[in-house]
Amino acid sequence: MSKNLRIKCPSCGNVADVPGNGNCAKCNNPLVLPEDGVIQMYRMGNPLGMAVGFGIYLNDIPMGHLANSESIRVPVSYGHYKVHMTHGMSRKGVDAEFDVTPQDRFIYLKAHIRPGFWSNTVVVERVPGDQMPPL
Numbered sequence: 001m002s003k004n005l006r007i008k009c010p011s012c013g014n015v016a017d018v019p020g021n022g023n024c025a026k027c028n029n030p031l032v033l034p035e036d037g038v039i040q041m042y043r044m045g046n047p048l049g050m051a052v053g054f055g056i057y058l059n060d061i062p063m064g065h066l067a068n069s070e071s072i073r074v075p076v077s078y079g080h081y082k083v084h085m086t087h088g089m090s091r092k093g094v095d096a097e098f099d100v101t102p103q104d105r106f107i108y109l110k111a112h113i114r115p116g117f118w119s120n121t122v123v124v125e126r127v128p129g130d131q132m133p134p135l
């Protein structure tokens, strides 16, 4: 998996995976990564090999996509978060909701597709860290 961190530029909104603090590749404004906590998201491999990335929404803010079997990390400040993911045209999902606090700084989320009759549901669930792939 990538050791980079997924961040959204506060100036232009560009979503990128960066190794650390630096300048936005798009608008060149400085990117200062939050250091309070990290949300790690892992998409379980799908035997159907669906090529479409999951759309990631962090508190309703789009944070790019998560490819099949991909794992990303999003640095965050302390606070309350809701993670919602979408698949293709389907907006149906089971969200993960949690607080990032000094006692609870590392959040691990697993995402997978639950096939449905009309549309698929993307289920995001919080799991213990040992259920995540190694960094």
Ligand SMILES: [Zn+2]
Residues within 6 Å of the ligand: 009, 010, 011, 012, 013, 014, 024, 025, 026, 027, 028, 029
């Ligand atoms: Zn920017």
